[in-house]
Amino acid sequence: MTDPDWAALPVTVAGLGVSGISAARxxxxxxxxxxxxxxxxGEGLRARAAELEAQGVAVRLGDGTGTYREGLPEGTRLVVTSPGWPPSSPLFAAAARAGIEVWGDVELAWRLRRPLASTGEPAPWLAVTGTNGKTTTVQMLAAILTAAGRRTAAxxxxxxxxxxxxLAEEPYDVLAVELSSYQLHWAPSLRPxxxxxxxxxPDHLDWHGSMEAYAADKGRIYQGNVVACVYNLADPATEALVREADVEEGCRAVGxxxxxxxxxxxGVVDGLLVDRAFVPDRAKNAAELGSVADVNPPAPHNIANALAAAALARAYGVDPKAVREGLRAFRPDAHxxxxxxxxxxxxxxxxxxxxxTHAAAASLAAYRPIxxxxxxxxxxxxxxDLVQGAAERLRGAVLIGEDRAVVREALARHAPDxxxxxxxxxxxGAVAMTEVVRTAASLAQSGDTVLLAPACASMDMFTNYGERGDLFAAAVRELAGS
Structure with a gap:
């Protein structure tokens, strides 16, 4: 559907979550x-449905199983899906049989971009994906772009x-866009x-079906890139995705x-962040973008995030001074x-x-003894692999949660001492975390780090990872006062 006429177009929106409601409105x-x-x-869904219905949007709820099985609403010409709906959903099979396109919220946003008065073109997107580090990198990038005087947002x-x-009333000059594999799967026209x-x-393999399909969806982010495809020199799989991408003539691979x-x-030279990609005569010259000390916190994986953000900002034309100022201004989210x-x-x-495990490995690499x-x-x-890589850094381990046994067994195999x-x-909840922190304290010695990096989801014991982290901090404060 190229440039559809939206007036009275029958569109089905899949999902009554935040992105689905936004798309519907x-x-x-x-x-x-x-x-x-x-x-x-559920009660929350019914309340959200009532709000939309009051605005003139039709809503159909299912049988409570979480999978919508009622088929396509009659007359549907386009399906716009929330990111979490897997490709195997019956609704999408019905759309495929009817020859109806399925877009995600990102695809819809890409199609609805409006030209800037200053350039006559829509605001460029600087896009980031990956298994871990996406949010931090995009926020760093937004901080750098802001330091460069651009109106932007993460x-x-x-x-x-x-x-x-x-669709903002006051348009943005440039956008720092975090994209999940789910969103990329449903964004065929995206060209950052x-x-x-x-x-x-490996992550979300239940949704994608295989590691190959997961990687392929991540690789969609490189399609049609204009200036640079930025990849991780320490992760050959990311460079492989660059090699497979169909990009604009003149677009370069930047590691x-x-x-x-x-x-x-x-990269990094003597504690300095250095650019040998976006400088004149890069065979002989380099630009200093800041120092490791400008990165908060200066853990190895976070320095890598900062370099990725800097590469995207430099691809957009930001000068080195703004990179340094942006990194200094950046403050990471909680947890x-x-x-x-x-x-x-x-x-x-x-x-x-x-x-x-990938995220936990990065944390474990940043400290010792732990x-x-x-x-x-x-x-x-x-x-x-996680335990084997971290074994020499461990003073001890405190195990929690439903699947603690798989962690315990890995520790027994690779860190038996x-x-x-x-x-x-x-x-x-709080009772559990208080015991956990006091147990960790009993194993720790002065100079050690007690690291909450569970490598697991939290919903068996806590509402979400945020509550898990908040209760950890509260238990540490309680320990300090005892």
Whole structure:
């Protein structure tokens, strides 16, 4: 559907969550005849449905199973889906049989972009994906662009809704866009100005069906790039995606890594962040973009995030001074390798956002010696590689949650001399975390780090990873006062 006439166009929106409601309201405002469908029936869904219905949007709820099985509403000409709906959903099979396109909210936003008065072209998108580090990198990028005097926002899976951003009354000069594999799957027309894939590790394989399909969806972010495809020198899979991409003539592959940068790369030299990609005569010259000390916090994986953000900003034309100023101004969100206290010489770090093994490995690489708090819902992950890589850094481990056994077994195989204590069995919430922190404190010595990097989801014991991190910080404060 190229440039559809929205007036009275019958559109089905899949999902009654935040992105689905946003899409429904935007489409209704454009004059489309919108029907929202959702497989749930809960009280919250019914309340959201009533709000939309009061605005003239039709809503159909399912049988409470979470999967909508009622088929396409009659007359549907386009389906716009929320990111979480998997490709195997019966609704999409029905759309395919009827020859009806399925767009995600990102695809809809891309199609609705409006030209800027200053250039006559829509605001360029600088896009970021990866298994881990997306939000931090996009927020760093937005901080750099702001320091350069551009009106910008971190959008997509973070900050402002991408639909709200492209339709903002006061237009943005450039957007820093975080994109998940789900969103990329449903965004066939997306063509960013420059894009980065930070890393690739197995995740969401139940949704994608295979690692190959997951990687292919991540790689969509490089399609049609204009200036630069930014990849991780330490992760060959990201470079492979660049090689497979169909890009605009003149677009370059730009690598980032923690070592001294080669030609067309960004890296680190004597504690300085250095650009050898976006400088004149890059065979002989380099630009200093700041120092490792400008990155908050200066953990290795966060320095890599900063280099990726810097590469995208430089691709857009930002000068080195603004890169340094933006990185200095950036403040990470809560629950991302955040120091929450020092008690009896032991530093307590909240990285509750480390909900998979890839993220936990990055945290574990940043400290030593460590008392590691791990466990929760493993989502089918294995822990052998993680434990093997971190074994020499571990003082001890405190295991929690439903799938603690798989972590315990990996520790027994690869770190048999590390003391392991299982805590808070059968407990949840604040009571559980108080016991966990006190148990970790009993293993730690002055100079150690107690690291909450569970490598697992949190919902077996806590509402979400945010509550898990908040309760960890509260328990540390309680320990300090005891």
């Amino acid at each position: 935007v489409l209704h405002g454009l004059g489309a005849r919108v029907t929202v469908v959702d497989g749930g029936t 959008v997509g899976n973070v900050g402002v809704s991408v639909l709200d951003a492209v 100005y420059a894009a980065a894939v930070l890393n690739l590790a 980032f890594g923690l070592g001294s940068p080669g030609l067309s790369n960004l 991302r390798i955040a120091e929450v206290g020092v008690v009896n010489g032991v530093t307590y770090i909240d990285d509750s956002k480390a909900t998979n 008392v590691w708090i791990a466990g929760g819902l493993a989502k089918g992950a294995t822990f052998d 590390v003391p392991v204590i299982e805590a808070a069995e059968g407990q949840t």
